[in-house]
Amino acid sequence: MQFINLENFPQIAPYAELFWQGTLVTVLLALFTVIIGFCLALILALMRMSNIHPFRFLGLDAEGHEREKGFLHLLSRFNPLDFIATAYVEIIRSTPALVQIFIIYFGVFSLIDLPSFQLFGFIRFERFFPGVVALGMNSGAYLCEIIRSGIQSIDSGQTEAARSLGLSQKQNLRYVVLPQAIKNILPAIANEFVVIIKESAVTYTIGVQDIMSAVNAVKGATFIIVEPLLVATAIYFCLCFPTSKVIAYIERRMSRGDKR
Numbered sequence: 001m002q003f004i005n006l007e008n009f010p011q012i013a014p015y016a017e018l019f020w021q022g023t024l025v026t027v028l029l030a031l032f033t034v035i036i037g038f039c040l041a042l043i044l045a046l047m048r049m050s051n052i053h054p055f056r057f058l059g060l061d062a063e064g065h066e067r068e069k070g071f072l073h074l075l076s077r078f079n080p081l082d083f084i085a086t087a088y089v090e091i092i093r094s095t096p097a098l099v100q101i102f103i104i105y106f107g108v109f110s111l112i113d114l115p116s117f118q119l120f121g122f123i124r125f126e127r128f129f130p131g132v133v134a135l136g137m138n139s140g141a142y143l144c145e146i147i148r149s150g151i152q153s154i155d156s157g158q159t160e161a162a163r164s165l166g167l168s169q170k171q172n173l174r175y176v177v178l179p180q181a182i183k184n185i186l187p188a189i190a191n192e193f194v195v196i197i198k199e200s201a202v203t204y205t206i207g208v209q210d211i212m213s214a215v216n217a218v219k220g221a222t223f224i225i226v227e228p229l230l231v232a233t234a235i236y237f238c239l240c241f242p243t244s245k246v247i248a249y250i251e252r253r254m255s256r257g258d259k260r
Contacts, residue, residue, distance in 0.1 A: 021214070022209060024120070025128070029128075032136070034139065045144050047082060047084065048082050050079060052081055101205065104134040147185060149185070198240065
């Protein structure tokens with residue numbers, strides 16, 4: 001049995017537009033996912049680093065001394081924002097992305113009547129939007145730890161210097177900490193973007209017209225399996241490899257200031 005039949009590729013050619021449309025959908029999925037994931041991750045990271053303890057007063061005994069152990073001592077150290085963010089990150093990171101997509105699409109969005117129209121004439125919004133939301137929620141859990149580690153890597157002396165100059169905590173985070181943290185975590189964010197391009201393939205299971213959806217359409221029409229998969233592999237490579245190289249170039253440009 002011949003593994004690859006070159007004569008099958010001409011039969012795939014009439015479906016080139018499907019692959020082009022799938023490529024555009026995949027790029028849009030990755031782009032919107034990164035935007036949603038980054039915003040969500042930033043919120044989660046700040047929640048995990050917050051210092052809000054509403055039951056702090058329970059940590060003091062009748063004489064005003066701090067308790068060293070016991071249930072009240074643990075309750076006084078409870079941070080609800082940190083608990084919620086940590087629970088979200090652990091649950092998302094411990095479950096498959098495919099399961100999350102099914103829950104979001106068949107569970108959450110089955111209760112919401114999304115408008116039915118097509119973006120660019122072929123992207124079905126009622127399927128594309130749930131896919132973006134599910135991927136964004138998944139990506140946010142992974143990016144949260146990346147952003148949190150990046151923020152914590154900034155020397156605390158810079159925060160103290162910013163506060164001594166009169167900058168508020170919000171201004172310090174925006175103008176001093178975040179720009180340096182993003183530069184430090186840029187390679188990890190770039191890697192996450194490449195991962196999203198590849199993982200977006202699972203959205204075809206809910207009817208999103210990505211690259212894998214084009215593969216299934218060709219397979220159903222021509223009964224050819226291997227050759228469409230090879231075409232999809234080439235497309236994914238052409239998307240991921242140049243992206244990683246561009247990000248590496250940007251990273252080198254940003255790190256030039258550190259070598260002076």
